[in-house]
Amino acid sequence: EAGVAQSPRYKIIEKRQSVAFWCNPISGHATLYWYQQILGQGPKLLIQFQNNGVVDDSQLPKDRFSAERLKGVDSTLKIQPAKLEDSAVYLCASSSLSGRETQYFGPGTRLLVL
């Protein structure tokens, strides 16, 4: 069974530029999560999707971050414009059914904002 796929693996941008990350969850997983992991900290949930719908986006900085999950499969997370403090690893995870099961994480995208 293929794991959660993410791309790109690394991205370096200037502040105020925009960037997008892509995630392909494990096949059949209805629930998809985006986390932000700042160096030296644990992952923090940004947004949770159940199929196409948003379950929780309470910690998503909506003035600059957006996410979508078209057709209930792949998802993209966008930052526009980026700030220095957005430098982090962005992790995508997925779980089956209701989201109360084990979350499987992808390798993450490491973002550096200069």
Next chain:
Amino acid sequence: QQQVKQSPQSLIVQKGGISIINCAYENTAFDYFPWYQQFPGKGPALLIAIRPDVSEKKEGRFTISFNKSAKQFSLHIMDSQPGDSATYFCAARGGKLIFGQGTELSVKP
């Protein structure tokens, strides 16, 4: 109240020794307490998990001890091996997963 506090921040253990990582929480509504292991350049992977109606869970060399009254839980790694060197995160679920700050474990040969 949504925080999970993890200690120590880093830990060095000799091969064959016992590694112990502690976590504390405040929210009594948390209903699931997993531990994740993360290697450099990889995403976190579930190691072991416990529910609050159980005081201990063991899987191989890994044991979770859970103290509901003290609102604390800990991970014990018996016979620690160099391959166990990684960052360990405790977490608690109250709707969403709340992660601790992480413990960087180094097992010396």
